[in-house]
Amino acid sequence: MQGQTEQEAQLAGLIVESLNLEDINPGDIDPEEALFGDGLGLDSIDALELALAITQKYGVQLKADDNDVQEVFSTLRSLNAFVEKNSS
C-alpha cells in the first residue's frame, strides 16, 4: 500500500471520525483505494456528512464538476488534493 502524506493522514482521521467507521484504523486507508462503492464502501449519505465535516474543518466547500458526484471523492488522495487546492 502507498504511504499516506501527513495531510492525507489527517484527512483519513477525519473520515473515520466523522463517519463513525469504528472498526477502521485511519492509517490503513490506502490513499489510492476507492472510497465509494468498493474499497472503503462509503455511500451517498456519507458523502454529505463528510462534505460537512470538511467544510467545518478546512473551510472548503466541495463541488462536483461534471455531474459526477464521486469524482472528487474517488480516493483519499484525490479528495486531499481537492482540499489542499481549495484551502486558502
Place this chain on the structure above:
Amino acid sequence: MTEQRSFPLTDRKADQIIALGAVGEIRVDSFMAQSICLSRQLPKHQYVINLCADRFQFLLGFCAALIAGQCTLMPPNRQSQTLERLRMVYPDSYSLGHSGENDYEMIPGDVLHMEPGSVDTQVPEIPANQLCAIAFTSGSTGASMPNVKYWETLREGSLSNAKLLMSDVVGRVNLLATVPPQHMWGFETSILLPLFFDAAICHLSPFYAQDIADALQSMPSPRVLISSPVHLDALLKSGVRPANIDRIFTATAPLSKQLAQALEARFEARVLDIFGCTESGILAIRDTSREELWTLAEAFELEVRKDEVVIRAQHLPEDVALPDLIELVGDGRFRWLGRHQDMINIAGKRGSLTDVNNRLKAIPGVTDGVIFMRYGSINRLAAMVVAPGLKPSDILRELKSQIEPVFLPRPLYLLDKLPRQETGKLSTKAVAELFEEIRNSRAARDTR
C-alpha cells in the same frame, strides 16, 4: 370499432419554457421536436434503462422513449450488480446515459444541441394504457420490486400533484431537484410535472451545498427546490447562502419540525413536506413547521387497517397497501403515527429489519446477532454480533453482497453474548443500553 383513449404528451403551450438547459431556455415546441427526432434514432428495443443524471437528458430520453413506444426502466441505484440483474430480467433493453462509458447509448449531439426556437410540431398522442415506465423499490428481500406505470396513471397523478403542490402559484416556476430522476420522488416532480404544469426544470443535478447554491444562482425566480431531509440538513449546516428560494419541497423521509423551521428561517422559503410512495406516487402534503396533520390529495382514498393503510384512486391500476400507521381525522386530513415496526427507511430506501437480521444470522460463523435502527442526526443501522473467529469486515462484506449499501450496519460490534431474556427474546431497551455501553467504553479507550 373500439376507440383507443390517448392523451397528449404535454398539456402545455408551444411557447412556454419547459427546461433551463445547458443551451438556455428550451421552449415546449422545440422540446417536442427534439423528442420526436430522438425517438426515431433510439435503438429498437422494448425497454430502455435511463441512467441520465442530467435532468434535461433524462426528460428528453423519457419522452423520446414514450413516442417510440418503449418502456423506461428506472433502477433504484447505479451499482453494476443492480444493472446486470435488470438486464437479465429485461433482456430486450439498452442503457441510455451520457457519460459515454461501457455500453451506454448517448443522446446524439445534434439532437441535444438542436437550436431552440419556434417549430411547428404536433404534440404526439400517447395511448392511455401504454406502459411508460417501471419503477423499482428496494423490496424486503433485497431484490427490486417492479412497479408498472401507465400513461393514464402518470398523467392523472401529475395533474393531482400540480393541484396539491402548486395550486397557489401564478406564472412559471423554476425547479431544481437534488433527487435522482430515477427515484419516484424526483421523477414525479422534476420530470413529469413540467409536462403538465407551467414549470421549467433546471438541467443540473447538484449534490454538494455549493453546487446547489450555484445552480439556484443560475436560475430565474421564483425558484423551487425539490430535495430531501438529509440533503436539506447538509445545505443548512454548510453555511452557503443561495439565491432567494420561493419554496422547498421535501420527501423520502420524515422532516422534523425543527429542521422545517430552521430552513424557513434561513432561506425565507415556504417548506412543504410531501408524503407518498413509489407505488402510488405523491399522496399528501404538510406544512411541517406549523402543523402535525397531513392533507390528502383529492384523487386518493385511504382505508385504515390493522397494521397498514390501503390507498385507492381511480387512476391507480390497483390498490396499494403501505405498512404505515395512520389516523384519519376527517376532511381529507390524517395523522401519521409511524411505520410498522419492521419497516425501515433510510435515504429513501425501504427495507425489512427482520429480513436484514435473518441475513446476518445466516452468515456462516455468526452464531447470534442483532441489527437495529440507530437514531441520530442521520438514521442508520447498527449491529451487535456474536461470531467467534470472524472480523467485522468479514461480516460486512457478506452483507454487502446481499443488501442495499445504506442498510449496512455501522458500527458493527463483536461481543461474546447478546442480552437475551430466558425466553430468547431481545428487548429493544436491553439492546440500546448495551450498545451505548460499548460505545462509551470504546470512546473512553481511544486516545488520539
